[in-house]
Amino acid sequence: METYKTDKTVVELFAGVGGFNLGLKKSGWKVIMANQWEPGKKSQWAFDCYNEHFKDSVNLNVDVATVLAEDIPAHELLVGGFPCQDYSVASTLANSKGIQGKKGVLWWEIYRIASDKKPRFILLENVDRLLKSPARQRGRDFGIILSCLLSLGYSIEWRVINAADYGFPQRRRRTFIFATKDTAVQEKLYANKEAENVLLHSGFFAVPFGCHPYAGTRVRKIEIPKDIKSVSDDFSAPFENSGYCIDYVCYTYRVDSVYDGHRMTLGDILEKNVSEIFYIKPEDEPQWAYLKGAKKEKRVTSTGHEYNYSEGPIAYPDYLDKPSRTMLTGESTKNRSTHVIRDPETGKLRLLTPMECERLNGFPDNWTNTGMSQKFRYFCMGNALVVGLIEIMGKRINEIR
Ligand SMILES: C[S@@+](CC[C@H](N)C(=O)[O-])C[C@H]1O[C@@H](n2cnc3c(N)ncnc32)[C@H](O)[C@@H]1O
Known part of the structure; x- marks a missing residue:
């Protein structure tokens, strides 16, 4: 088993005003480096806000594409809320040096940094339509993300979570992606378990975010191609709102939340x-x-x-x-x-x-x-x-x- 000397350290990409940092601090994690840059804007209000509140991390206000992996410290957890864009791979970009996506597409920066730093855990946030994009080749973009992370040895679990379903005062539905390359953790979460049991009871998300199957649905198995370029060209799959993937095999299930705690309005x-x-x-x-x-x-x-x-x-x-x-x-x-x-x-x-x-x-x-205007707040x-x-x-x- 690999040993991790980066105990509870976090690198936060696309940091905005620090939602990940705040939540992780409350659970005992420590962000050591963050990156936030609003493209094309002279005033960097989100960064200034982040920097004002978090003085104990190295905070970079540059395009993530210009951050060299060698300048990022080793860390245990890599996090970020990145935009839903077209992640396809152009044929001229799939070269022998490894896959490269279109310029400006931010997924490829996460992939580049994860490839180099190999953090033990990755936690990402995106909009719910990520699982279905693009409309003409549904599931392709998420398939690319899975294939990329699988190629680096990660297992991946995802869940679309509506905050209001678990008592929070806003109906905000987002796709969360959790990945680990620690084989002991992978074994604990997925080895010798029924897929249905993982997704409903024992998995990363199912334990804190209770759920049951959506009426009339069943677990589907989806194989992910190893060649990222072929995922980009031909792959399409009906990813549901929960699932996990290990060794290029995914199981996905449509679930509904179960929650009987306090609900805010x-x-x-x-x-x-x-x-x-x-x-x-x-x-x-x-x-x-x-x-x-x-x-x-x-x-x-x-x-x-x-x-x-x-x-x-x-x-x-x-x-x-x-x-x-x-x-x-x-x-x-x-x-x-x-x-x-x-x-x-x-x-x-x-x-x-x-x-x-x-x-x-x-x-x-x-x-x-x-210091920012009301509009920016x-x-x-x-x-x-x-x-x-x-x-x-x-x-x-x-x-x-
Ligand atoms: C969805 S928001 C993340 C918000 C954050 N999770 C929070 O709690 O505030 C994505 C952020 O990525 C930043 N961003 C967009 N392109 C970027 C780039 N090329 N380099 C660095 N940051 C970028 C945006 O300015 C935005 O703040």
Whole structure:
């Protein structure tokens, strides 16, 4: 068995304002290096916020593609929330020196760093559609991720988790990917076990995030090709919301959450005495009502083509006795997905405050109040993750390591 001299150390890529760092710190892990860079922006607000809060790690504000593996210290756990992009491999890029994806596609930076540093554990976060992308070759991009990690000796487990299903006050659904190359841990988690048992009871995610099978579904077996280029060209598979993969064989199962703990709602995280600036002006109310309402209308594209547009209504105002909808980066701008609530103290319609948005993700109050504009505070929370989920996953790694 390999020995790991990097006890509970973490390198955090795509660090944003530090959701992974906060959650992992609470579970006893220590980020020693972080990288965060907002492409094409002179002001690096997310990095500045991160750097202000985490002074005990080496924090790099450069394009991850320029970070040399030799400058990254050995570490036990590599983490990051990276974007869902097109991960395909162009034929000119599949060369004898190893596979290389398209420039600017950030998965390949994770792969490069993991190949070199070989951390014992990897924990990644992405949007839920990662499992189905791209639409014309469903499952290809996730197949590429699996094939890459398998080629480095990792086993991989994934689960789509909606934070609200486990008591958090926001419906935020994300794909989490856990990988390990420690054979003793792999054995403990997967050897001599029924796939169904791993995915429902004993696996990395099933223990802290209880689940049962979705009605009428069964475990599917999927083989992953060893050649990453052939995954890119031909592979397609119906990955469900849970699964694991070891030695190029995957098992995937559609599951539903099981949870009987305390459930928080949007109403639980509201501030009191909210400033007038967050209130909707009476003259803007009809426009908000229109944005949120059902539509069936003719629209014209920029090229003059006329088409029928329709959408159903969404809650207006948002329910206070339920978890919120997913926060997006455009939260607070005048668009349909911005939350509008009826303030319980005044009875008037208003937007959420930046601090309420921090609370929806489980960040400490005023976390992003580090010099950036209100607009960026919302933007950073739209990009961030639910800290409490990461704390649970950090503790779960403690149990199995
Ligand atoms: C989904 S967000 C991660 C948010 C983070 N987990 C948090 O809790 O705040 C992805 C982050 O990657 C950063 N990013 C995008 N391209 C990058 C690049 N080329 N190098 C480094 N960071 C990059 C973005 O600025 C963004 O903050």
